[in-house]
Amino acid sequence: MVDSIFREYRPSDAERSDRSAGDRLRHRQKVRESIRENIADIIAEESIIGKDKDRVIKVPLRGVKEYRFVYGDNAAGVSQGDGDARPGQVVGKTGREGPGKGDDVAGDRPGVDYYETDVTLEELVEIMFEDLELPNLERKALREIESDRLAKRKGYRHVGIRVRLDKRRTARQRVMRKLASIRSEHSRAAQAERVIAAEEAGEVAEEASERRFPFHHDDLRYRHIEVDTREESNAVVLCIMDTSGSMDTMKKYLARSFFFLLYQFISTRYRSVEIVFIAHHTEAREVSEEEFFHKGESGGTFISSGYHKALEIIAARYHPSLWNVYAFHCSDGDNFDSDNPAALRAAQELSEVCNLFGYGEIKPLGSRYYESSMLNVFRRLEAPNFHTVLIERKEDIWPSFKAFLAKDRIKE
Amino acid sequence: MSSYELSDLIEWDTRIRAKVEEFGLDCFAQEFEICDHTGMLGYMAYNGMPSHYPHWSYGKSYEKLKTLYDHGMSGLPYEMVINSSPSIAYLMRDNTLLLQILTMAHVYGHNDFFKNNFTYRSTRAELTLETFKAHALRVRHYTEDPSIGADQVERVLDAAHGLSWQCRRNLAIRKLTRDEQLERALEQAQPRFDPYKKIHRPVEFHEADVHKLPIEPDEDLLLFIRDYNPFLSPWEKDLLTIVDEEAKYFIPMMETKIMNEGWASYWHKRIVESLALEQGLHLEFIVRHNQVVRPIPGQLNPYHLGLRIWEDIFRRHNDPTPEEIKRDGAPTKTGDQKIFEVREVERDTSFIRRYLTDDLMREMDLFQYQARGGDLVVDKVADEEGWREIKETLIKGVGTASIPVIKVEDADFGHNHTLYLKHYHDGRDLHLEYAEKTLGYLQRLWGRECVIETVLQGKRSQLCYNERGFSIRALK
Numbered sequence: 001m002v003d004s005i006f007r008e009y010r011p012s013d014a015e016r017s018d019r020s021a022g023d024r025l026r027h028r029q030k031v032r033e034s035i036r037e038n039i040a041d042i043i044a045e046e047s048i049i050g051k052d053k054d055r056v057i058k059v060p061l062r063g064v065k066e067y068r069f070v071y072g073d074n075a076a077g078v079s080q081g082d083g084d085a086r087p088g089q090v091v092g093k094t095g096r097e098g099p100g101k102g103d104d105v106a107g108d109r110p111g112v113d114y115y116e117t118d119v120t121l122e123e124l125v126e127i128m129f130e131d132l133e134l135p136n137l138e139r140k141a142l143r144e145i146e147s148d149r150l151a152k153r154k155g156y157r158h159v160g161i162r163v164r165l166d167k168r169r170t171a172r173q174r175v176m177r178k179l180a181s182i183r184s185e186h187s188r189a190a191q192a193e194r195v196i197a198a199e200e201a202g203e204v205a206e207e208a209s210e211r212r213f214p215f216h217h218d219d220l221r222y223r224h225i226e227v228d229t230r231e232e233s234n235a236v237v238l239c240i241m242d243t244s245g246s247m248d249t250m251k252k253y254l255a256r257s258f259f260f261l262l263y264q265f266i267s268t269r270y271r272s273v274e275i276v277f278i279a280h281h282t283e284a285r286e287v288s289e290e291e292f293f294h295k296g297e298s299g300g301t302f303i304s305s306g307y308h309k310a311l312e313i314i315a316a317r318y319h320p321s322l323w324n325v326y327a328f329h330c331s332d333g334d335n336f337d338s339d340n341p342a343a344l345r346a347a348q349e350l351s352e353v354c355n356l357f358g359y360g361e362i363k364p365l366g367s368r369y370y371e372s373s374m375l376n377v378f379r380r381l382e383a384p385n386f387h388t389v390l391i392e393r394k395e396d397i398w399p400s401f402k403a404f405l406a407k408d409r410i411k412e
Numbered sequence: 413m414s415s416y417e418l419s420d421l422i423e424w425d426t427r428i429r430a431k432v433e434e435f436g437l438d439c440f441a442q443e444f445e446i447c448d449h450t451g452m453l454g455y456m457a458y459n460g461m462p463s464h465y466p467h468w469s470y471g472k473s474y475e476k477l478k479t480l481y482d483h484g485m486s487g488l489p490y491e492m493v494i495n496s497s498p499s500i501a502y503l504m505r506d507n508t509l510l511l512q513i514l515t516m517a518h519v520y521g522h523n524d525f526f527k528n529n530f531t532y533r534s535t536r537a538e539l540t541l542e543t544f545k546a547h548a549l550r551v552r553h554y555t556e557d558p559s560i561g562a563d564q565v566e567r568v569l570d571a572a573h574g575l576s577w578q579c580r581r582n583l584a585i586r587k588l589t590r591d592e593q594l595e596r597a598l599e600q601a602q603p604r605f606d607p608y609k610k611i612h613r614p615v616e617f618h619e620a621d622v623h624k625l626p627i628e629p630d631e632d633l634l635l636f637i638r639d640y641n642p643f644l645s646p647w648e649k650d651l652l653t654i655v656d657e658e659a660k661y662f663i664p665m666m667e668t669k670i671m672n673e674g675w676a677s678y679w680h681k682r683i684v685e686s687l688a689l690e691q692g693l694h695l696e697f698i699v700r701h702n703q704v705v706r707p708i709p710g711q712l713n714p715y716h717l718g719l720r721i722w723e724d725i726f727r728r729h730n731d732p733t734p735e736e737i738k739r740d741g742a743p744t745k746t747g748d749q750k751i752f753e754v755r756e757v758e759r760d761t762s763f764i765r766r767y768l769t770d771d772l773m774r775e776m777d778l779f780q781y782q783a784r785g786g787d788l789v790v791d792k793v794a795d796e797e798g799w800r801e802i803k804e805t806l807i808k809g810v811g812t813a814s815i816p817v818i819k820v821e822d823a824d825f826g827h828n829h830t831l832y833l834k835h836y837h838d839g840r841d842l843h844l845e846y847a848e849k850t851l852g853y854l855q856r857l858w859g860r861e862c863v864i865e866t867v868l869q870g871k872r873s874q875l876c877y878n879e880r881g882f883s884i885r886a887l888k
Binding site for chain 2: 004009019020022025028076085303
């Protein structure tokens, strides 16, 4: 038998051979995609309103399972007991890896697979809002919103991350240091000359130049990147919610979930967008965030009142020539008939001053058939920046939210 | 390596190899590579292959192994061997000297098994590394091709991976070509010669359908799709070929898991015991050996099961009890002759069927469990009545017997190119969620409707997947 070959461990090889990096990256992308696909379900299932940002949510992962033809639960298995296995003894639970499983070459049963992963609310919000933005944002005279743009190169630093290492500069630093050190050797040698013989000193200098001269920590130069903050246009978002008596718990819940998403979106993506909360029944008033999300009222519904209030606020504080105005209104559409013409007129006016005016009608399943709807009234309103959606159940919140803000909608 | 040097390993290896030759093991040349734990994780994620094509599932497998390892939920194997010539094994540098000795002896056991067991004849060990490397190159080439791209490649690979084990199980049996199948079908359709034709009722004549596709049910799903879906591009066909070749490389390992691990454990034990280790090392050996081959109650450790059967075969031939002689007759072969013969001609299913005796089953306290409600409940123990059934269940669960047999019956079902498959039901139903998704993969590759005939809770049913999605139809 021939001699066996031993290949010794070399740390340099080990460092270089992180070959699964690309596949791990792709796997993580798939996990993220899978989370994103499930966001509508997550929002429907989890009551995320007013939750702590660090709260951990379990998200099921579907896209990253590897499916094969396998046997189901009615397949029996064989295991080894500890000496006194008796019929009827319970040895495990179904649905997860039961007994009887050795470490096979290939997984031949469904079982341990990550079915779900943990994400914090903050991460979730970030993934959710990845491709949404306030549409039709225009540059207005006074600028206040700051938005982070990617970054310009600005000079060099001694510290930085590996990818920004500037090899040419680093090499140059090393050469400079090398020359300097040879020079200092020379001058030191010159000093020594006075003490020792001249030939010896020459040898010292020669030795120095032939010696290995490695990179030093101080040689490293990194490109410095500065985040460029560009001021964008001012924007204000008006949240108008119907708080009349006809808005029952379910409707309020849907409306609030919608506004909560909107609020989260604006506060995570834009640093200084103003938000105005307006609650209305037959009368409208401006309320605080706290009141808006947590207080209920009662009474009839004059939708026009909410719109007039909004127009009033816009006229007083947010002039359309200076501000990008976005208005969103959620209501069950159960308006007093007599108010409809006024509401339509006010909506018309609002869509003239707003960049986008969205109306979400909340009709929990079935109520569409016996309650009147504003959707029919608003159909007469012709403005390109006016959009309506119908929210019938929890699952609709996310799609309708996206319908208002999706980036690709602007291109239409 | 703290307490020992590479030279120590080489010295021990020389001693081990002397024993390997003395015992008559017949190995490929061996290479050992020393790696650290991240290297080991990397090799494990890619089934030990030094080069392998990229796919996210290997990233997933790496993350999973790493999480388990980081949280201390599973240790790393001391060694990993791949079936190639020369055989390559990875040794972890953090292991103690004794572990390396044990591992090297164990590796030679695997090496001998790879070289001699009949199931591995189909793997062409001398080309393993080159084959995998060529696969990787081809897949990377398609990924980088701007007219194909990573997304397209991933789409095909995802689907192909889901179907890769749906292939022939016993690779030692040659697959007939279509012409040969045709010839056989025609031959069978011929009336048999019958000297008493006049007094027998004439046999009804069945015409062989020469246009049927496939003529005989075909188990190689990927290859069947490759050969008979005319809409696949050459690169897609090549990807299917690659995935199929890889699956066929790993099939023998699945088929001989218990024998192979048992054989390696059996030999590391015999070799290390014959090395006359000093006391300290020997004690550590006993501890480590028992960790590897110990029975795990509630599970079935293939190392333990395999080792017990091999030892039992050896003992029954060298030193049978009087009852055994009475029952089986006096052995005609020595233990060594017998085990070397068995390691060559058996695989897990036949190995267990022939050599796992009821005495041994009782000794190991094997039991059978079934799902009842949400619990797994013991329903048979290895007593007088139960052992046969337990053995049957065990055989159904080892190697490729744990994969449902699904064959293509008709590629033009209902004359609209629907792919009609049949699940050969043996009492075990398909897992529906998995079946749905996998059937979706099949439809993705075949491009038209796919139907599987199976049995669900005692009822014959068809699982269908077409462009409208998945549906289940009950059959009468």
